[in-house]
Amino acid sequence: MLTRRRRHVHSIHCILPPYLLRSIAENGTPQQRVKALRTVSTDSTFRALRFAGGRVAASSSSVRRLPAMMVESQRQRSIYDLKGEEAFPGTLVRSEGQGPCGDLAADEAFDGLGATYDFFWEVMGRNSIDGDGMPLQAYVHYGRDYDNAFWDGRRMVFGDGDGELFNRFTIALDVIAHELAHGVTEDEGPLWYFQQAGALNESMSDVFGSLVKQRLLGHTADQADWLIGAGLLADEVEGQALRSMKEPGTAFDDDVLGKDPQPGHMRDYVTTWEDNGGVHINSGIPNRAFCMTATRLGGSAWERAGRIWYEAVRDPRIMPDTNFSDFARITVMSATRLYGPGEEEAAVKEAWEEVGIRVSRDRVSVPQWGSVQPGA
Amino acid sequence: MSRDSVRIQLSQEGGLAAFPGLARPRSVELSELPAEQAEAIEHGLRDARFRELPAVVGGGSASKGADQRRYTLTVEEGTRRHSVELVEPVEDPRLRELLSLVKRATRRRGGGH
Numbered sequence: 001m002l003t004r005r006r007r008h009v010h011s012i013h014c015i016l017p018p019y020l021l022r023s024i025a026e027n028g029t030p031q032q033r034v035k036a037l038r039t040v041s042t043d044s045t046f047r048a049l050r051f052a053g054g055r056v057a058a059s060s061s062s063v064r065r066l067p068a069m070m071v072e073s074q075r076q077r078s079i080y081d082l083k084g085e086e087a088f089p090g091t092l093v094r095s096e097g098q099g100p101c102g103d104l105a106a107d108e109a110f111d112g113l114g115a116t117y118d119f120f121w122e123v124m125g126r127n128s129i130d131g132d133g134m135p136l137q138a139y140v141h142y143g144r145d146y147d148n149a150f151w152d153g154r155r156m157v158f159g160d161g162d163g164e165l166f167n168r169f170t171i172a173l174d175v176i177a178h179e180l181a182h183g184v185t186e187d188e189g190p191l192w193y194f195q196q197a198g199a200l201n202e203s204m205s206d207v208f209g210s211l212v213k214q215r216l217l218g219h220t221a222d223q224a225d226w227l228i229g230a231g232l233l234a235d236e237v238e239g240q241a242l243r244s245m246k247e248p249g250t251a252f253d254d255d256v257l258g259k260d261p262q263p264g265h266m267r268d269y270v271t272t273w274e275d276n277g278g279v280h281i282n283s284g285i286p287n288r289a290f291c292m293t294a295t296r297l298g299g300s301a302w303e304r305a306g307r308i309w310y311e312a313v314r315d316p317r318i319m320p321d322t323n324f325s326d327f328a329r330i331t332v333m334s335a336t337r338l339y340g341p342g343e344e345e346a347a348v349k350e351a352w353e354e355v356g357i358r359v360s361r362d363r364v365s366v367p368q369w370g371s372v373q374p375g376a
Numbered sequence: 377m378s379r380d381s382v383r384i385q386l387s388q389e390g391g392l393a394a395f396p397g398l399a400r401p402r403s404v405e406l407s408e409l410p411a412e413q414a415e416a417i418e419h420g421l422r423d424a425r426f427r428e429l430p431a432v433v434g435g436g437s438a439s440k441g442a443d444q445r446r447y448t449l450t451v452e453e454g455t456r457r458h459s460v461e462l463v464e465p466v467e468d469p470r471l472r473e474l475l476s477l478v479k480r481a482t483r484r485r486g487g488g489h
Contacts, residue, residue, distance in 0.1 A: 086465045086472060144476050148391045150464070153440025165483070175392065182442040193442055201442065229393070242393040256483055258397030280394040 074133035075117045079106045079140060086143045105140040105170045109158060112176030113138055119212045123302050124310050129183035140170060149175055151182035165234055165256060172229045173216060178209035189318045196323040198279035203286035204313050206245060211302040221294040221301040245291040248284025264288040266356030285355050286324060292351035304344055308335045328352040332359045382406040383452040386482045391445040402482040409481055417481060420474035426451060427458050434463040449478060
């Protein structure tokens with residue numbers, strides 16, 4: 001039987017009218033702004049939970065933690081060196097408060113986790129992966145010539161790459177943020193890592209991965225490259241990154257790696273059993289919807305588009321098998337909840353329509369596009 | 377085993393991104409490889425007792441996590457064929473060494489089939 005994982009419900013310290021909080025967020029001092037945004041986030045979740053009614057109340061019997069809202073930053077990073085082994089725990093080489101240890105991958109992981117923690121804390125008002133200050137652990141130099149990075153449910157693991165196809169996996173900040181964001185999505189929601197739900201999980205990691213990078217670089221939606229993993233592919237490889245959120249399917253086309261298989265529209269949706277049902281393939285569709293939303297809204301993508309997506313992934317209506325159209329509808333509702341009917345709601349709707357998913361006031365519809373096999 | 381008739385095939389799926397070129401099985405005849413590389417793989421197969429391995433090796437808790445990878449390594453020698461799925465994390469260092477050797481051999485630019 002399917003059961004929802006426990007959810008986070010924060011206490012509400014004050015409930016101000018959303019327009020007032022938004023005004024503070026836009027015009028207040030940096031400190032006021034952070035607090036207001038944190039409150040907007042908590043408040044909207046509260047309203048979402050209330051809106052969802054008994055179903056959520058009944059399923060959140062293990063509600064935990066009260067005030068997560070007013071605490072100060074609790075960044076706690078630990079980086080371990082596995083020295084080419086695939087056996088944990090390795091050797092602790094850098095922890096919070098310490099300066100660079102001199103190991104490039106370890107220091108990149110340390111800085112990447114810091115930028116990602118700061119993003120979730122300062123922009124989304126979230127205190128680490130679990131919203132409650134969970135210490136962040138990264139493991140570098142995993143395996144020999146290991147060309148991957150992953151989240152194993154507790155920690156982030158990075159390989160050095162083989163040098164022929166891939167460089168070290170800590171080279172790209174958005175990849176580090178991608179892995180940490182898997183922890184956030186897993187903690188927030190019950191999304192299965194399979195088919196469309198899994199592709200949404202992947203897309204959330206790309207969205208936050210890209211936003212962390214954009215914020216660090218100070219790029220607006222127009223200036224951002226919207227690439228995931230730029231710099232990760234070795235020089236010999238024909239390609240610029242692992243994925244393109246702006247133009248899915250164009251990131252690489254190489255003799256060895258093959259051609260980027262990501263679709264950017266529902267008509268090109270790939271039906272496959274590989275890759276957990278195409279989680280890294282069809283994520284191109286929601287990725288592009290996010291990129292288009294942010295581009296339509298302009299300015300810093302993390303401010304409005306990012307907040308709308310973050311609210312959506314925390315929405316209690318997210319289920320293990322939530323599909324693209326369910327999620328599209330939830331993002332539109334998040335936009336309305338956060339900003340009222342207007343520019344943001346319209347931008348989200350239009351962006352989903354551009355990728356072949358129509359969200360009307362009452363329902364979501366996806367035209368019957370033909371499915372394509374991978375590599376077709 | 378006679379090097380002339382040994383064919384090694386490797387495919388992988390999962391991982392941080394989908395690479396059709398790496399998911400597609402790639403194979404190589406040991407006889408096509410430089411002698412040193414072929415000997416290292418033969419040695420690796422013996423060291424890891426590859427032929428005695430069950431169909432699936434490795435893997436931890438499958439219910440959590442993301443971007444993990446699995447490999448399928450197949451060795452054909454005449455009519456004999458043995459295939460093993462290696463799920464990360466692969467803990468046996470001899471198997472990891474073998475995997476690393478086979479990866480290099482099958483991913484040569486312009487090499488592999």
